[in-house]
Amino acid sequence: MDIHGTLDISASALRAERMRLDVIASNLANATTTETAEGGPYRRRNVVFASQPVESAFADTLASLGADDALQGVAVSGVTEDQTPPRMMFEPGHPDANAEGYVAYPNVNPTLEMVDLLAATRAYEANVQAVNATRRMAESALAIGG
Amino acid sequence: MDVTRLVPPAIPAPVRPGEVPAQPAAPAGQGASFGEMLKDSLAQVDQLQHEADHAIRDLASGGTTTLHDTMLALEKAELSFRLMMQVRNKIVEAYQEVLRMQV
Amino acid sequence: MADLLFDPTMRELASALTLHQRRHEVIAANLANVETPGFKARDLDFATALKDALGAAERDEPPPETTRVVEDRGAPARADGNTVDVDLQMAKLSGNGMSYVALARLLGKRIALLRQAIEGVK
Numbered sequence: 001m002d003i004h005g006t007l008d009i010s011a012s013a014l015r016a017e018r019m020r021l022d023v024i025a026s027n028l029a030n031a032t033t034t035e036t037a038e039g040g041p042y043r044r045r046n047v048v049f050a051s052q053p054v055e056s057a058f059a060d061t062l063a064s065l066g067a068d069d070a071l072q073g074v075a076v077s078g079v080t081e082d083q084t085p086p087r088m089m090f091e092p093g094h095p096d097a098n099a100e101g102y103v104a105y106p107n108v109n110p111t112l113e114m115v116d117l118l119a120a121t122r123a124y125e126a127n128v129q130a131v132n133a134t135r136r137m138a139e140s141a142l143a144i145g146g
Numbered sequence: 147m148d149v150t151r152l153v154p155p156a157i158p159a160p161v162r163p164g165e166v167p168a169q170p171a172a173p174a175g176q177g178a179s180f181g182e183m184l185k186d187s188l189a190q191v192d193q194l195q196h197e198a199d200h201a202i203r204d205l206a207s208g209g210t211t212t213l214h215d216t217m218l219a220l221e222k223a224e225l226s227f228r229l230m231m232q233v234r235n236k237i238v239e240a241y242q243e244v245l246r247m248q249v
Numbered sequence: 250m251a252d253l254l255f256d257p258t259m260r261e262l263a264s265a266l267t268l269h270q271r272r273h274e275v276i277a278a279n280l281a282n283v284e285t286p287g288f289k290a291r292d293l294d295f296a297t298a299l300k301d302a303l304g305a306a307e308r309d310e311p312p313p314e315t316t317r318v319v320e321d322r323g324a325p326a327r328a329d330g331n332t333v334d335v336d337l338q339m340a341k342l343s344g345n346g347m348s349y350v351a352l353a354r355l356l357g358k359r360i361a362l363l364r365q366a367i368e369g370v371k
Contacts, residue, residue: 009277140354143353143357
């Protein structure tokens with residue numbers, strides 16, 4: 001069985017979703033960080049996914065027919081900073097307040113982060129299921145000899 | 147599968163006392179086909195063994211074969227070998243029976 | 250003599266197994282890209298592929314080298330252009346996987362039967 005190719009595809013997704021989960025965790029943890037080392041409030045981070053080719057005999061055959069048909073895994077192609085402006089809250093007594101008494105809070109919306117968290121978890125689990133299915137199929141093939 | 151072909155052709159007629167026993171490997175008129183049948187099946191068993199070896203190598207080196215095709219190749223080689231052994235046993239049995247018939 | 254043992258049915262089973270395995274790869278790739286912007290879910294043109302594979306097995310030819318991969322139109326595109334529906338793909342994963350296991354077991358039983366037929370000749 002071209003088990004390695006299929007497992008690589010699923011493994012790439014597990015890796016990518018894991019990184020996404022890390023970024024979401026970082027966003028949530030820093031939802032109220034008004035002062036960072038680089039200055040200014042924490043800026044929300046976002047992962048960018050892109051398809052990434054994997055090696056497999058079938059994928060190679062498909063690829064030789066035309067790049068569009070190749071079987072692809074996924075990878076994080078970059079981590080970007082959300083350019084939405086920070087939320088300004090009126091808190092004159094706050095140490096990080098500006099001259100007008102406003103404090104710049106991170107552009108992190110915990111609700112949206114939770115939605116992302118759910119999606120990432122779902123995707124992660126779906127790929128774990130794919131790995132399990134691959135394994136079950138391979139085991140049944142090995143049992144052909146009795 | 148045609149099971150009747152598993153039974154070897156009729157054994158040669160028992161030898162009457164005083165007669166020279168026929169050569170076991172070539173009873174009159176039937177020996178050639180029987181011996182050839184054996185040779186063919188041996189060649190086939192050999193061929194299937196080679197195919198099984200090739201399938202294993204292909205799988206181990208990450209080639210284009212699939213797991214089920216490899217298992218199938220292994221089973222084919224094993225089954226054909228067993229079949230040949232059974233046929234051989236039948237022949238030996240028949241031969242021994244012929245020998246026992248001589249007085 | 251080995252030709253006695255391996256009839257078209259076994260070749261068909263083997264071909265069907267290969268087909269299910271290829272489909273499994275495509276589904277796994279869909280699931281891996283469930284969050285990739287713009288990714289279009291794919292599937293095999295299964296009905297046609299199965300017909301071709303079984304036809305080849307019957308004529309004692311090797312199965313087709315590759316199988317046509319088509320777009321899976323089972324779900325609409327989301328905002329980022331991705332058409333992978335996790336639920337749909339998971340359902341296909343399950344179904345396809347079970348078919349594979351069933352076929353493998355059938356093949357195994359056939360072989361066990363042959364072995365018994367050979368060993369049973371006393």
